[in-house]
Amino acid sequence: MTRHELAFADLPPSSEATKPRWLVELELLALGIAANHQRVIALSAPSPNSGVTTISRALANVFAQSGLTTLIIDWTGPLSYTNRYTLQDRLRNYDYGSLRPPNCAILRLATVGIVPDVGQLIEVLESSALKFDRLVFDLPPLTGVQLGQMNPLRAAASADAFFLICTRHREKxxxxxxxxESAFKASVPISGLIMNDVHHSYIGNEVVRWANRYLRWVPPIKNSMVRLGKSVKELEEGTD
Structure with missing residues (x-):
């Protein structure tokens, strides 16, 4: 397995278990995105460890279960690794028929060198034999980006919708x-906030137990309660 992976997530239908509140809210968000025909959705956070990957995969799972073929593009890896295969080669040679099709695939990019421009990436996906109804960008945080990581605003500028994920009671x-402000200066409109609430300990533990059992993510999810925020004012309990 190379560091650039394209794999399908084996996710059962959400009807197999009682849906937690955060998944219901993500389903509502997904319905809104689908209704507005927003094909490329980018997710990032103001700071690290806010649950971007967790929520990206949950949102993609909602799309997939609704019948939309979805590709999660994980941009969070370091850029120090170079692979001799181009993205076009990877998409063209991957045997999609060898796996059960749950409509959701994950593409992990250890480097953006193979596709230096995000707009070019979307063009490649559009022109490839495999078509995706939705693309979900799992991006690094806007602050604390490690040397060589993908610039999240550069990718978000090519998206139809951009959401910030914030940890309630922790985010300054x-x-x-x-x-x-940095998103505004980069002319990247923020479509909304997704609040990752880690202070509902009992409910949060139940959500994590549910997700680890039914969504089968590796490594296990450590994030707790997730709910949608409506505005920046919802973070007023945070510290200065």
Whole structure:
């Protein structure tokens, strides 16, 4: 297995278990995105460890279960690794028929060198034999980006919708405002906030137990309650 992986997530239908609140809210968000025909959705956070990967995969799973073929593009890896295969080769040679099709695939990019421009990436996917109804960008945080990581705003600029994921009661307001300001300066409109609430300990533990059992993610999810926020004001309990 190379560091550039394209694999299908084996996710059972959500009807197999009682849906937690955060998944219901993500389904509502997905319905809104689908209704607005927003094909490329980017997710990032003001700071690290906010649950971007968890929520990206949950959102993609909702799309897949609704019948939309979905590709998660994980941009969070370092850029130090170079692979001799181009993205076109990887998409063309991957044997999609060898796996059960749950409509959701994951493409992990250890480097953006194979596709230096995100717009070019979308063109490649459009022109490839495999068509995806939705693309979900799992992006690094807007602050604290490691040397060589993908610039999240560069990718978000090519998306139809861009959501920030914030940890309630932990995110400092100035960090959030700096993130919003940097997005504004880059002409990247923020479509909304997704609140990752880790302070509902009992409910949060139940959600994690449910997700690890039925979504079968590796490594196991450590994030707790997730709910949708409506505005920046929802973070006013945060610290300065």
């Amino acid at each position: 307001r100035r960090v959030l405002f700096n993130a919003v």
